[in-house]
Amino acid sequence: MPTSRLRRALPLALLPAVAALAVGCGSNDDGGGTATSAGGSGGAGSVNVVATTTVIGDLAREIGGDAVHVDQLLQPNSDPHDYEPRPQDVVAVSKASLVFESGDGLDHWIEDVKDQAAGNPTLVDLASALPVQRSGEDEEHDHAEGGDEAGHDHGDGGTDPHWWHDPTNVETAADEVRDALIRANPDGRAVYTRNAAAYVAKVRALDVGIRQCLGQVPAAQRKLVTDHDALGYFADHYGVTVVGAVIPSLTTQAQPSAGDVDALARVIRREGVRAVFPESGANRKLPQALAQETGVSAEYQLYGDALGPEGSGAETYLGMEAHNADAMVRGFTDGAKSCTIDGI
Numbered sequence: 124m125p126t127s128r129l130r131r132a133l134p135l136a137l138l139p140a141v142a143a144l145a146v147g148c149g150s151n152d153d154g155g156g157t158a159t160s161a162g163g164s165g166g167a168g169s170v171n172v173v174a175t176t177t178v179i180g181d182l183a184r185e186i187g188g189d190a191v192h193v194d195q196l197l198q199p200n201s202d203p204h205d206y207e208p209r210p211q212d213v214v215a216v217s218k219a220s221l222v223f224e225s226g227d228g229l230d231h232w233i234e235d236v237k238d239q240a241a242g243n244p245t246l247v248d249l250a251s252a253l254p255v256q257r258s259g260e261d262e263e264h265d266h267a268e269g270g271d272e273a274g275h276d277h278g279d280g281g282t283d284p285h286w287w288h289d290p291t292n293v294e295t296a297a298d299e300v301r302d303a304l305i306r307a308n309p310d311g312r313a314v315y316t317r318n319a320a321a322y323v324a325k326v327r328a329l330d331v332g333i334r335q336c337l338g339q340v341p342a343a344q345r346k347l348v349t350d351h352d353a354l355g356y357f358a359d360h361y362g363v364t365v366v367g368a369v370i371p372s373l374t375t376q377a378q379p380s381a382g383d384v385d386a387l388a389r390v391i392r393r394e395g396v397r398a399v400f401p402e403s404g405a406n407r408k409l410p411q412a413l414a415q416e417t418g419v420s421a422e423y424q425l426y427g428d429a430l431g432p433e434g435s436g437a438e439t440y441l442g443m444e445a446h447n448a449d450a451m452v453r454g455f456t457d458g459a460k461s462c463t464i465d466g467i
Contacts (some may be wrong), residue, residue, distance in 0.1 A: 196233075252299040348399045400420065
């Protein structure tokens, strides 16, 4: 992920004054990308909500439809792990009735933003609704066995925050978003209920499609090396072996040591890994260097923490997961196979 940030937030202690001045006056977005608005106009029959990440913003828009106005704080290809809140974010939260956060520490900064905002929006932690969550210390997905423990140091060993890569979790989150919107805006019940049901049907179709895609590849050949450990939920759900990660952590804030990289290179050679998968929006130098050293491909990028920009094919959750499945199939087969999921 980017090692430096071009824009720096004002200290949070200075933000309440900004929020107080802005509330009721409208937000003059400078195009810097703090908020993406979609859905209704925020008038009668609509509810104002804030979504922290691109994935959560997409979910809120899909379920809210015309009966919601969404301010999305992070933009495509943005890293939620190192995001620094800005005054515009406090303004958006100050105007909201609901704030949807991904949870599990991924967007921990939203609690500080809410504390500094005017008003008292309801904070909805979507991860807290999940029935089962992965721990960073769990090895429930099938890591390759061997002497080298490349890519298995998961940082602080906390809960894996990348829950949306298991579509059954997205079904649960969709129900949570629907129920929160109904509580905030009972007049929109019919819209939210209808939209949630339609969206869950699409997610289930996506799930079936991804299984069919990966079914083209023998299980022993589905060996995944990623930029950081963001695809564990995907691997658990679809029977993919996580061999390791260039950044051996659940967060992009960790830094791999030379020993980590050397160990991962040995595992790649030993296990017959065919591709290293860089992450969209991340610095590709290290994955590409590792791929060059080990003689494998680094051609096929994945979307781990954020959706892609307009036109990428990964600008929605459904598109992102379909893209990832296709990229994996291509990488696992040296480009010999690919897949397209109809209706996505």
